[in-house]
Amino acid sequence: MKKAEATRLNILHKAFELIYVKGYQTTSIDDIIATTQVTKGAFYYHFKNKDNMGLAIVNEILKPIFVNSFVKPLQNEKNPLDAIYNLMYNLLMENEFLKVEFGCPAANFTQEMTPWNVHFSKVLNELTKEWIETMTYSIEEGKKREFVRNDVNARQTSMFVMSGYWGIRNFGKLENSKKAYLPYLKELKNYLNTLK
Amino acid sequence: MKKAEATRLNILHKAFELIYVKGYQTTSIDDIIATTQVTKGAFYYHFKNKDNMGLAIVNEILKPIFVNSFVKPLQNEKNPLDAIYNLMYNLLMENEFLKVEFGCPAANFTQEMTPWNVHFSKVLNELTKEWIETMTYSIEEGKKREFVRNDVNARQTSMFVMSGYWGIRNFGKLENSKKAYLPYLKELKNYLNTLK
DNA sequence: CATAAAAGATACCGCTTAGTATTTTTGTAA
DNA sequence: TTACAAAAATACTAAGCGGTATCTTTTATG
Known part of the structure; x- marks a missing residue:
C-alpha cells in the first residue's frame, strides 16, 4: 500500500472512531487532524470537505463492517x-467493535x-435494505426447508427484527449496560x- | 400567567420544535432567539446556559407529552x-405531533x-423507565384477567415492544415515509x- | 541525478458559536 | 409618583468552526 493511501485510510479509521464516540457534527476537523497527527493540508488533499470524508467513512469503513x-x-x-438469534446475540453481547x-x-x-444530507440517507438506506433483503431471503429459504411456518411474512418479520435491534441499541446507550440486552434477547x- | 413566564415557555416550545427538527447540537442559541423574537439578554435571563434550557425542555415539554x-x-x-397495539398505531400513524x-x-x-451530559441521560432514563413500568404493570394485570398467557414475562415483553418502537421510528426517518410503519405494525x- | 507531480505543512480568513457585561425598559407595590 | 427589582435589550468577547492559499517536502520516473 502506498503511503498516501495509508494516510487516507488512517484518517478514515480514526475519524470513524471519533464520530462513533462523539457524533458527526460534534467531531471537528481539528479533532480529527489532532488524533491522526495529520495536518490540515494533508486532510484537504485527500478530502474535498467534511461531508465528503463522512460519506467515505460510510462507504469504505461502515459498509464493509456492516x-x-x-x-x-x-x-x-x-x-x-x-x-x-445467533447474529443478534453476537452483535449485542460479543462483538468487540460495537460498544454498548x-x-x-x-x-x-x-x-x-438524515435531516441534513440526502447523500447520507441514500447510502444508509441502501445498507439497511441489503440487510432486510438478506434476512427476508434467508427466511424464505427457511420456509422451503420447513424451519419456518409457511404463513410467516418474511419481509415483515425482518423489519420487525431490525427495528428491535436498533431500538435496543439506543436503550443500551441510555442504560450504559449490556444488561439491558438480556431481556430483549430472551424475548x-x-x-x-x-x-x- | 405572567408575561415573563410566557416568554420562558415560548422559548421552550419554539426551541423544542427546532431541536426536534434539527437536533440539539446543531440548533444554536442564535437560531432560537431568532425564531422566538427574543433577545439574548432575555434568553440568558431565563436560562443559565444552553444545557440548562435543554434540560428544562425535557422536563417541562417532553415529559408531559410523553x-x-x-x-x-x-x-x-x-x-x-x-x-x-392501539397505542403504537396511534403514535406511529395518527399522532399529529410526531413526524415520521x-x-x-x-x-x-x-x-x-447520552455521551455528553449525564443529566440528560438520567432524566431520559426515568422517562423510559416510567413507560416500561407502566407497560409491565398493565401486562401483569392482563394476566390476572386472562387476557395474557401466564408464562409471559411482562418486563421482557415491554422492553421488546419499546425497542421495536424506537427502532421503527429511526427506520421511518431514513425512509421518510409512514409506509415503513405498516409491516412493523402488522408483525x-x-x-x-x-x-x- | 534532474525534474515534476504528488503529498503534506503552515498560516490565515471569514464566520459562527456560547456566553458575558452593561445598560435600558417594564411592572408593581408603597 | 416614586422606588426598585424583574425582565429584556444591546454590544461585545474569546474560542471554535470549516475551508483556502501558499509554501515545502517527498516520491516516482525519465
Whole structure:
C-alpha cells in the first residue's frame, strides 16, 4: 500500500472512531487532524470537505463492517431463526467493535445526518435494505426447508427484527449496560420460536 | 400567567420544535432567539446556559407529552395487548405531533446527548423507565384477567415492544415515509397475538 | 541525478458559536 | 409618583468552526 493511501485510510479509521464516540457534527476537523497527527493540508488533499470524508467513512469503513457483521452471518445458514438469534446475540453481547455506550454506528449516522444530507440517507438506506433483503431471503429459504411456518411474512418479520435491534441499541446507550440486552434477547428468542 | 413566564415557555416550545427538527447540537442559541423574537439578554435571563434550557425542555415539554401520549393510554385499559397495539398505531400513524421524518424526540435526545451530559441521560432514563413500568404493570394485570398467557414475562415483553418502537421510528426517518410503519405494525400484532 | 507531480505543512480568513457585561425598559407595590 | 427589582435589550468577547492559499517536502520516473 502506498503511503498516501495509508494516510487516507488512517484518517478514515480514526475519524470513524471519533464520530462513533462523539457524533458527526460534534467531531471537528481539528479533532480529527489532532488524533491522526495529520495536518490540515494533508486532510484537504485527500478530502474535498467534511461531508465528503463522512460519506467515505460510510462507504469504505461502515459498509464493509456492516456486510461482514450483519449480512454475511445470515447467508448460507440453514435455519434462519437460529441464524438471526445467533447474529443478534453476537452483535449485542460479543462483538468487540460495537460498544454498548455508543450504540449502533449506522443508527447514529441515520439519526444525525438524515435531516441534513440526502447523500447520507441514500447510502444508509441502501445498507439497511441489503440487510432486510438478506434476512427476508434467508427466511424464505427457511420456509422451503420447513424451519419456518409457511404463513410467516418474511419481509415483515425482518423489519420487525431490525427495528428491535436498533431500538435496543439506543436503550443500551441510555442504560450504559449490556444488561439491558438480556431481556430483549430472551424475548427475541420467544418471538422467533413462534415462527417455527 | 405572567408575561415573563410566557416568554420562558415560548422559548421552550419554539426551541423544542427546532431541536426536534434539527437536533440539539446543531440548533444554536442564535437560531432560537431568532425564531422566538427574543433577545439574548432575555434568553440568558431565563436560562443559565444552553444545557440548562435543554434540560428544562425535557422536563417541562417532553415529559408531559410523553406521559400523556405514551403512559396514560396504557393505564386503566382492560386488555393490555389491545392497548399496546392501539397505542403504537396511534403514535406511529395518527399522532399529529410526531413526524415520521424527525423520528422520536426522546430517542433523538438519547442518542445525541447520552455521551455528553449525564443529566440528560438520567432524566431520559426515568422517562423510559416510567413507560416500561407502566407497560409491565398493565401486562401483569392482563394476566390476572386472562387476557395474557401466564408464562409471559411482562418486563421482557415491554422492553421488546419499546425497542421495536424506537427502532421503527429511526427506520421511518431514513425512509421518510409512514409506509415503513405498516409491516412493523402488522408483525407487532402477530407478536402480541402469540401472548394471548 | 534532474525534474515534476504528488503529498503534506503552515498560516490565515471569514464566520459562527456560547456566553458575558452593561445598560435600558417594564411592572408593581408603597 | 416614586422606588426598585424583574425582565429584556444591546454590544461585545474569546474560542471554535470549516475551508483556502501558499509554501515545502517527498516520491516516482525519465
